[in-house]
Amino acid sequence: MRWLIALALIWALPAAAQSRPELIVNGSFADGLNGWTVKSTNSQPGHVRAATDRDYEPKTHSPAGTFATFNSGDAVPNAVLSQTVATATNTDYLLTFTFGTYDAGGSSNQALEAVVVSNGEILAGKFVGPNGGGRDLSKIFRTYHVPFTAYGPTTTIVFTDRSAHTESVDGLLTQVSVTRR
Secondary structure, three states, rough: OHHHHHHHHHHHEEEEHHHOOOOOOOOOOOOOOOOOOOEEEEOOOOOEEEEEEHHHOOOOOOOOOOOEEHHHHHOOOOOEEEEEEEOOOOEEEEEEEEEEEEEEOOOOOOEEEEEEEOOOOEEEEEEEEEEEEEEOOOOOOOEEEEEOOOOOOOOEEEEEOOOOOOOOOOEEEEEEEEOOO
16 A cells, blocks of 8 residues: 555656646636736727637637637727736746637738736747638637746736738737746
8 A cells, every 4th residue: 555655656746846837817818808907009098808709700619718809890909918927037938829810801910929028128029920810710820939038026928919900800819828947
């Protein structure tokens, strides 16, 4: 019996050591925009909202079923969505996110800029797009990775809508994650 307990502990220790807690709150947007800050690139309110698969036709499935929608309703592409997380100085992290373009008209693109800021400095970034899309939520998403090393006790993840066109097209963000590498 003791050898079974010892074996179980030996097996469990490596798994516990590899555990990487999630730093982002509500990265799937299942709880709306809670945990996120919405700002704008101009004097108008930032055009971003939480949505689900049910909000889009045809009724197909996205990776998480919920997401943040940039410039829906043909709104001005001006949204800045951010979240600040606790980090350890000189520690390596990985930002992962999934982005897609829902295009009801079939002719427009979306663009998104992801930036990692720590201690007042831009540490890393990823410009996505312009991405063409489609109407099938199961096919439009791609996952992106941004490695970074934190410079301070907090790091801010910033997503900025950089789309040129908004007519019948939305940028969809989901599965945002920050973990230690």
